Amino acid sequence: MDTFAALSQGLTVALQPINLLFAFVGVMLGTAVGVLPGIGPALTVALLLPITFKLDPAGSLIMFAGIYYGGMYGGSTASILLNTPGESSSIVTALEGNKMARAGRGGPALATAAIGSFVAGTIATIGLALVAPTVVDIAISFGPEDYFALMVLAFTTVSAAFGSSVTRGLTSLFLGLALGLIGIDLQSGQARLSFSIPDLLDGVEVTTLAVALFAIGETLSVAAAGARADEIIEPVKGSVFMTREDWKRSWKPWIRGTFLGFPIGAMPAGGAEIPTFLSYALEKRLCKKPDEFGNGAIEGVAGPEAANNAAAAGVLVPLLTLGLPTSATAAIMLAGFQQYGLNPGPLLFVTNPDLVWGLIASLFIANGMLLILNLPLVGLWVRLLAIPRPWLYGGILVFATLGTLGANPSLVELGMLLIFGLLGYVLRRYDYPIAPVVVGLILGPLSEQQLRRALAISVGDPLALFQSPIALTLYALSALALFGPLLFFLLTGRKAPVGADED
Amino acid sequence: MNAPRLSSTRRPDKAGFVIAFGLAALALVVGWDAWRLSSINAHSAVGPAAFPTIIAGGLALLAVATAVEALRRGEQERPRDEFVPMAWVLAGLVGQIVLLPLLGFSIATGWLFAATAKGFGRGPVWAHFLAGTVLCFLIYVIFAKGLQLALPAGPIERLM
Numbered sequence: 001m002d003t004f005a006a007l008s009q010g011l012t013v014a015l016q017p018i019n020l021l022f023a024f025v026g027v028m029l030g031t032a033v034g035v036l037p038g039i040g041p042a043l044t045v046a047l048l049l050p051i052t053f054k055l056d057p058a059g060s061l062i063m064f065a066g067i068y069y070g071g072m073y074g075g076s077t078a079s080i081l082l083n084t085p086g087e088s089s090s091i092v093t094a095l096e097g098n099k100m101a102r103a104g105r106g107g108p109a110l111a112t113a114a115i116g117s118f119v120a121g122t123i124a125t126i127g128l129a130l131v132a133p134t135v136v137d138i139a140i141s142f143g144p145e146d147y148f149a150l151m152v153l154a155f156t157t158v159s160a161a162f163g164s165s166v167t168r169g170l171t172s173l174f175l176g177l178a179l180g181l182i183g184i185d186l187q188s189g190q191a192r193l194s195f196s197i198p199d200l201l202d203g204v205e206v207t208t209l210a211v212a213l214f215a216i217g218e219t220l221s222v223a224a225a226g227a228r229a230d231e232i233i234e235p236v237k238g239s240v241f242m243t244r245e246d247w248k249r250s251w252k253p254w255i256r257g258t259f260l261g262f263p264i265g266a267m268p269a270g271g272a273e274i275p276t277f278l279s280y281a282l283e284k285r286l287c288k289k290p291d292e293f294g295n296g297a298i299e300g301v302a303g304p305e306a307a308n309n310a311a312a313a314g315v316l317v318p319l320l321t322l323g324l325p326t327s328a329t330a331a332i333m334l335a336g337f338q339q340y341g342l343n344p345g346p347l348l349f350v351t352n353p354d355l356v357w358g359l360i361a362s363l364f365i366a367n368g369m370l371l372i373l374n375l376p377l378v379g380l381w382v383r384l385l386a387i388p389r390p391w392l393y394g395g396i397l398v399f400a401t402l403g404t405l406g407a408n409p410s411l412v413e414l415g416m417l418l419i420f421g422l423l424g425y426v427l428r429r430y431d432y433p434i435a436p437v438v439v440g441l442i443l444g445p446l447s448e449q450q451l452r453r454a455l456a457i458s459v460g461d462p463l464a465l466f467q468s469p470i471a472l473t474l475y476a477l478s479a480l481a482l483f484g485p486l487l488f489f490l491l492t493g494r495k496a497p498v499g500a501d502e503d
Numbered sequence: 504m505n506a507p508r509l510s511s512t513r514r515p516d517k518a519g520f521v522i523a524f525g526l527a528a529l530a531l532v533v534g535w536d537a538w539r540l541s542s543i544n545a546h547s548a549v550g551p552a553a554f555p556t557i558i559a560g561g562l563a564l565l566a567v568a569t570a571v572e573a574l575r576r577g578e579q580e581r582p583r584d585e586f587v588p589m590a591w592v593l594a595g596l597v598g599q600i601v602l603l604p605l606l607g608f609s610i611a612t613g614w615l616f617a618a619t620a621k622g623f624g625r626g627p628v629w630a631h632f633l634a635g636t637v638l639c640f641l642i643y644v645i646f647a648k649g650l651q652l653a654l655p656a657g658p659i660e661r662l663m
Contacts, residue, residue: 051650167568171526174561178533181558185551190543192551193536216596223592223622224584390625394616394635397592401599401612402642406652411600418596429584430518448554455549 007129010357014365019062023362026063027369030070035078035381038218038396041071042328042438046210047399049336050407057340058355062362064336065316068329069121069363072272072309073370076113077381080106080301081234089272089308092280096293096300101234103296108242112250112298113305114374115242119251120258120306121367124313127262128320129360132349135321139346144453145464147322149471149478151447154268154324156478159436166482168432175423176440179204180448187452199412206335206442207407210328212417213434215400217424219393224425235382250302253283257306265314268326272311276304313363320344320356323446328435331442518581519573526566534559591622607657609640 013019033039045064052060075090080097093113100109142150159169182193183203194200242250260282261275283303284293293300318324323345325331337344342352349356374381404417427434451465458464466472537555595618602611613636620631636659643660646652654660 051646051652054651165572167565167572170561171522171565171569174558174565175529177558178529178562181533181536181555188543188551190540190551192540192555193533219619220589220592221584223588223619224586225582226585226588388625390620390623393623394619394631397595397619398612398616398635398639398642401596401615402646402654405608405654406646406650409653409655411603414596414600414603418593418600421596425589429581430522444558451554452549455553460549 003129003133006133006353006357007361009354010359010361013058013354013358014062014362018056019059019358019362020365022059022063023066023366024369026066027070027073027366027373029063030067030072031074031077031370031373031381032070032384033067034071034074034076035384036074036387036392037078037082038215038222038393040075040214040329041068042210042332043214043400044071045329045332045336046207046214047403049207049332049339050403052336053339057337057342058358060340061333061336061355061359062366064333065359065363066366066369068312068333069309069366070370070373071329072121072312073114073117073374074381075308076117076301076305077110077374077378078385080109080113081382082385083234089276089311090305091273092276092304093301093308095280096297098234099294099296100298100301105296105298106234108246108298109296109301110378111242111375112246112302114371114378116250116254116257116302116306117309117374118367118371119254120261120310121313121370122364123255123258124262124265124310125360125363125367127266127310128313128316128363131266131317132321132360135317136346136349139322142346142470143468144450144457145468146470146474148447148450148454148465149468149474150268150322150324151443151450153474153478153481154318154326154439154443155436155447156481157268158326158439159433160481160484169436172427172432172434172436173440176209176437176442177444179209179437180441180444186449197412199410203445204416204441205407205413206332206438208404208413208416209420209441210332210438211400211403212420213424213427213437214328215396216417216421217428217434219397220421220425221428222389222393224429246298249298252286253279253299253303254306256282256286257303258310261307261310262314265311265326266317267314268318268322268324272308272315272327275307275311279303279307316360316363320348320359321346323348325439325442328438331435331438334442514578516573516576516578518579519569519576523566523570523573526562526569530559530562530566533562588622588624591618595619595622603655603657605657607660608643608654609636609659610657611655612639612642613637 014023029044030041033041033044044067072089076093076097079090079094080101083094083098097109097113100106155173159173160166182200184191184201191201257279260279261272264275265272280300280303283299284290287293287297287299289297315327315330318326319330319334323334323343325334334344342348401414401417404413424434454465455462466475533555537552537559540555541550541552595615598618599611599615602614613632616635616638617628617631621628625631640659643654644663647654
């Protein structure tokens with residue numbers, strides 16, 4: 001199908017008043033949770049899943065995408081004004097952005113972040129619309145063994161990209177995979193790891209695990225940090241309008257950030273952090289006034305902010321075309337699709353073109369809304385930062401338990417929330433990444449299904465897994481992702497840069 | 504994130520060993536369950552035990568790797584965590600589970616709010632409890648009436 005015809009068809013879906021409303025609610029919520037410390041887009045979407053169960057799928061998914069994009073915008077505000085990144089993909093933004101805010105240039109820093117996010121988000125969404133049909137064409141020929149290889153690739157990149165070491169990333173991943181085993185095996189009808197507890201027969205809910213790890217785990221570790229975690233808010237000083245020089249220094253980093261962020265996000269490499277680190281390093285090297293770096297260089301805000309928004313659009317490529325989530329938020333969005341009986345992948349473009357293209361078209365609209373919400377209204381969001389932390393975290397826990405009870409009003413579910421919350425605290429305390437646990441839980445059962453399908457076709461011959469050229473290429477890439485950091489270390493004698501955890 | 508630093512003395516990292524032990528135990532549980540399943544006759548080429556076996560193997564390998572890392576990297580310095588605030592938050596969560604079946608969503612969750620706020624250093628508990636209960640009752644009304652979500656009801660909710 002012609003991409004532009006499909007996209008304009010999608011635009012008519014996205015422009016329906018009810019869907020515009022969903023997009024607006026999504027970007028508002030997304031910006032708010034992006035600004036607030038302790039909650040991110042993954043948690044927000046997870047909390048909304050039970051509430052949106054009865055709503056229209058297209059509208060809810062448009063709202064989820066709005067939350068995802070909004071989180072990227074809001075994260076920069078917290079980074080710049082608070083020096084505490086709301087999202088891990090805004091860590092780099094804090095480096096220069098907070099220096100600018102302290103020097104009284106918070107306004108232009110917020111402006112270059114917002115406009116850069118808009119430029120990058122728009123270009124990358126065009127990229128998504130152009131690339132997606134091509135990936136779909138390729139993916140349609142994938143057999144189960146190729147899908148299994150693809151998921152192995154996602155596993156390795158997600159665990160190698162997050163966290164402080166590959167062992168830790170893999171440990172988190174295998175915890176998620178083990179949790180994914182719990183429940184009735186759909187093919188044989190056998191109960192696995194359920195210890196005769198009826199509530200466990202349905203398996204672990206993605207929502208419960210995500211809410212526990214992100215909300216409860218985070219709250220516990222912030223509480224445990226006590227006075228260590230105190231923070232200072234920089235008031236927005238100066239005009240939010242950028243000078244001519246700011247524009248001149250910003251537009252190239254925006255473009256470069258976009259072209260770093262989108263491809264890296266689109267590859268099953270996971271996350272938006274790595275491109276922000278790369279963009280920061282690149283801008284530092286290209287900047288004509290390198291001495292300004294470290295003291296509030298606008299390029300150091302413009303580039304990484306563009307990169308993280310472009311990567312957010314990129315992550316949607318494998319999610320929509322292959323059903324492959326490469327970040328925690330994408331994993332929860334996949335759960336969102338599944339709750340409506342929709343399976344993202346090449347077939348979704350054939351069976352539900354209105355929904356897919358409506359979603360993609362709505363991203364353009366969401367970007368426009370976010371620009372308006374974040375520039376003139378930035379003062380409003382800053383006020384969110386002034387909410388006292390006892391009330392903020394009290395409220396987070398109220399909503400966390402509310403979401404869990406809404407999905408399944410049972411005490412066992414709340415008990416699991418508590419246990420996984422403690423797990424989340426332990427993982428944080430000992431530097432284990434969170435995202436691979438969630439990705440493991442949701443992709444584990446899917447990968448097992450593909451594995452068994454592939455082996456059923458080959459009548460149990462495991463060699464069949466390694467006979468397709470596509471699968472072999474994907475395994476080679478997985479090996480590179482796992483052993484790449486080690487190779488990098490052996491070749492250069494330095495530790496490879498790793499991304500931080502994403503939520 | 505704070506980078507782990509090597510301490511001057513090369514004592515093995517105790518926490519690492521505990522985690523390695525936990526992983527080994529988990530590997531055993533998953534492996535035992537897989538063994539139990541493998542004795543059941545499956546009608547397809549690959550039964551329900553194959554995938555758990557792979558995962559149990561992976562967990563066992565990771566347990567070894569974690570133990571080796573704990574030995575090689577030595578004891579890690581970690582910032583001290585404060586126990587009392589955490590205990591308040593946990594008391595809030597456990598209390599909610601205990602109160603929920605008897606007293607309903609608003610009171611149980613109001614307690615959770617008050618205990619969490621106390622954990623973050625803001626009291627008095629009773630004032631936060633009252634405010635939290637009122638707030639949660641409003642949430643209950645919105646969610647139960649507006650979105651038809653079935654939240655556990657107690658004496659207050661039944662007044663409606």
